[in-house]
Amino acid sequence: MTLARDDLAVMPAAAPARWTFDAKALIAVPGLVFMALAFAVPVLMLVGDSFVDRDGFSLAGYRKVLGDPYYIGIIGNSLQLACITTAVCLAVGYPAAWALARIRGAWQVILFALIFLPLTVSIVVKTFGLTIMMRRDGIINFLLVNLGFIERPMRLVFTEFSLYFGMVNVFLPFMILPLYSVMRMLDPRLLDASASLGAGPVHTFLRVTLPLTMPGIIAGGTLVFSISVAAYVTPGLLVGDRFMTMSQVMAKAYLNIRDFQLGASMAVIMLVISAALILASSYLVRTPGGERR
């Protein structure tokens, strides 16, 4: 009570107002200190570890990773996995998101929920379902044989087909949702205007739809790329050691062979890739490429 009255009394004065300002800012301290100690310090220590071996400063970890064609190939595998997954997700997700954004009423809510729900199902559970599907007596072979595409069931699990099938399955909603949120805002009258001015569908798509939905493409692409380049559970179960990725090497370095400098160096390289991606996407969104006008 007294505090409130004091506040009223001294409202125009600067000094007491400043005191309350400082005291209230203290509420941020526990969260900030916690995140500094439990998050920032460990990540910085990990970066530090990548430059240190038993004798002190050393670049041996990086020399090992960047000087060995085996590890360069693994980094290439991770990037290839992320590129193909992102490209397929975009190709499939773009028309799907478009349809979702154009449908109105109750159907839109239902279809949106159906895209959203798989996101909340555990990745381990979905990948487990995928491994069952890929079995010789699984549903994919069942369908292929019964539809007459193949004579007898073929081995699918531990192939790159099952890897990409699974990656797209797990990460596709991460592409559709950002695309949908941008497409929903697009005024459909713009397309009619373009058509009535004589532009064909292809021309309208390239000059109107595509530039206007570019922020969604960038957001969805960045999201899918950054999570698929770091994916661990899905590639691990669907192809295993046949297609080694950076994640696989990092986990092995710490959990099996105990080469911590190798793991730390790989982790820092992955950090750099993620950071570069985030910076590039925020630069692309900000660039006046026509999409904001």
Place this chain on the structure above:
Amino acid sequence: MALFGSLFCRLVLGLVIAFLFLPILIVLTVSFSSSAVFAFPPPGFSLRWYASLGKADSMLQAVWLSTQIAALSTAISLVLGTLCAIAITRGMIPGAKAVATFMASPLMLPGLVLGIAFLQAARDFGLRDTYSTLLIAHVVITMPFIMRTVLASLSLFDFAMVDAARMLGRSYPAALWTVLVPNILPGFVSGGLFAFIASFDNYPVSIFLVDVRTKTLPIQLLNQVEMSPDPTVAAISALLILGTIAALIVCDRLVGLKRMASI
């Protein structure tokens, strides 16, 4: 032509939904199969795999551990994150935008990198207790979800109401509790739900922190899938899926699905 395009897009959308649900429906189907192998189509219907869950001690322990860690880490993040978000929104601290980015940034880092960082730091600090290490790591995992939703809710909240409550005699903490908290409850519910799911489902961080006796559910599930996959795994997965759907429906009733997804 335009009609053809829109039909094509709708067809793709339908196929995409079928494709996304395929592995989920497969797990549900297998869990009711009478056969111990995952043959398709299943030879018959049975509930034996659900009955055998009662004896799966290590699985039940993992469910209990994951529930505790997810609930506790979400609760801690809610308290620490909301207090921080208030200071950020009110501009009480310098560099508010940078602080907000920092608090939400664990979401942008690869999970495995975070996991390795926690493992090394716990070793260097001499933290040997698996439970507390897991809990601390999971607070970091859940924090971004709370920060994003609570910051979004606070940006729509009129802080003059807090000032009004204080003029009417409430202390600052009491004003926050009675005026601010009920108003941004939807943000708490949706942020809390996603934080809980993120923690409950986390594999890449937890894998570095668990030990033989203390395993979270995703670790235990994946172990079982790799070692001896049988429909018991499908049964527990099916229960997880149903639990998630139930939680989503409850939260949808509370705040609306669209609002939850627009974080």
